[in-house]
Amino acid sequence: MKIYLELNGKQRYEEVAPGESLLSLLRRLGMKSVKQGCATGDCGACTVLLDGRAVRACTVFAPQVRGRRVTTLEGLGDVDDPHPLQEAFVEAGAVQCGFCTPGMIMVAYELLSRNDNPTPEEVREAISGNLCRCTGYVKIVDAILLAAKWKREGKWR
Amino acid sequence: MSYRLGCGIVRVVINMRLKGIRRFHYARDLEEALSLLSAYGGRGAVLAGGLDLARSARADLEGLIDISGLGLSYVRAEGGGLRIGATTTLTDLLESRPAREYLGGFLGEVLRQVAAPPLRNQATFGGAVVSAHPWADIPTVLVALGAEVSFQDEAGRHKGLLEELWEKPFRHIFKGAVLTEVILPPWDGAFAFAKLTRSAYDIALLNCACGLGIQDGRISWARVALGATPRRGRRLPWLEDLLVGKEPGPGLWAEVKELVPEKVEVGTDRRASGDWRRAVAGPLLTRCLARAARKVTGGNL
């Protein structure tokens, strides 16, 4: 079956299988920031935005995104032109192996789009379903709070 | 796709576990959803958020019927109670004004402890009712609240008390029916919720919901449900009867704590032993009861 979707600001018309996951579709389309950790909704490595809300791409069926807006990390920034959230993660030392980082950033993006002055507790609640096996989370929380500060100072897009 | 790692080969599967799906339908109205369900004769499933279906290993499913376009995403206040459309996501419910006002924000207290924000963005309230996992928090809360549901099958519309429906083979009912609405009644009193987990994100090892009304210093009504026992949440009528007419406070909570281990029906699963559940049920229930009582009196019970 074919579906329309808006992927990172671009209209796409894509062939999908009825039982395919959004994770599978996005990786087929080259969005390699979307990682498969568990494929059961538990780890958060595949988190993307669906109409501005963070969801697990592994638990969404690809046909469910028909006519909807999907944003992956590739839609926020890249190596040449990183998004302030990506820069904050580097600045705060919040990236080690990097496997959880795209999911963490997408969750943080949704949080900051609703609340640009979150408390550390609110940041912890937002990332509570995203697992990181390397950092111990402290620097991830620091990075999101730093990005929030930059957002309040107008360093954002 | 497969990758060679060390000496073994790890197969990376990035498709859903539901391998047999051949068709995906966007139902335009309830009638279409029902006639598709009936045409599949048990090999089709209603798809709401998809969180559970995506994790399901059902090999028999051939068709998915997406009901997100049926206009069932709403939260309405009515006569002090709430009407919640089946496809309302947990986030939309949590953020809606009627839900924030119902029972002093009790639903928010519960839903903030359910899963994590990205899962709540996808999970629907109706999906939680139909899945009704034994370990889940929402069924325990709905039983305590005396929730009713409306659903429709090819024979027509039906309404029922969830507590009674869950005692029937309800999964069989929903093979040919669409849940349309959950109705929460008004209560003159307060409810509290408590659960025990290994971490904030983990699912419950035991959960409970308690509601109390207090008049002239005595408990006028009580609703208590215990879940993840490891069975799905059920009311504890012996405890409700014991509480009514008594003065809430440390003396009563101590009496309850002493009785719980001998009265409560708990069991063992791979996540916790029956002995452990028996030992912690008393403190969990009394903590929850005390919180509900404090909410009613605003005092220090």
Ligand SMILES: Cc1cc2nc3c(=O)[nH]c(=O)nc-3n(C[C@H](O)[C@H](O)[C@H](O)COP(=O)(O)OP(=O)(O)OC[C@H]3O[C@@H](n4cnc5c(N)ncnc54)[C@H](O)[C@@H]3O)c2cc1C
């Ligand atoms: C990682 C994870 C953590 C979780 N943590 C918690 C927790 O802490 N506490 C808790 O209480 N719950 C928890 N849950 C359970 C969660 O609430 C449910 O998985 C979710 O609500 C299911 O809703 P859905 O819309 O995604 O269902 P779907 O996957 O769309 O549907 C689930 C089932 O219900 C049927 N169905 C759905 N809607 C209808 C309808 N309107 N009419 C008829 N049939 C219908 C479907 O056919 C399917 O069989 C967790 C789930 C996951 C995956």
Ligand code: FES
């Ligand atoms: S891969 Fe999707 S949540 Fe783990």
Ligand code: FES
């Ligand atoms: S940086 Fe390695 S999992 Fe988070």
